[in-house]
Amino acid sequence: MITELRISRKDTELLQAELEANRPYEACGVLIGTMDSCKALVEEARPVINSNRTRTSFELDPRQFYVAWNDAESKGKEIVGIYHTHPVSSAVPSLWDRKTMEDVSLVWLIAGADGMRAYVWDSGIRSVKIVEL
């Protein structure tokens, strides 16, 4: 199980900028990098169009997601996580997030109005430590 997410300051700044730019709507994207049994290393945070753009939901545009996935694979990387923003609420998974997390075994990074937190699903929501590089 992933317990630690390593991400550069440049990428956390990008997420914060995405949160501000899309407020009050949610923004989303993918985290590309490498993963071992307990650590995920983010090498690129890449914004993806939110095809269900509301104040309380997101859905990664399938075409852009596919392009990002292919691009990662061609460089020997993988999609290690998904990020989205909660511009007007805290960085805690919503009911919808929780349901989706059960089906997506990646790290979930949420940039909320009160800061960033990361989670993974392992028979329940587990916190993942964020280490800024």
Ligand SMILES: [Zn+2]
């Ligand atoms: Zn959410």
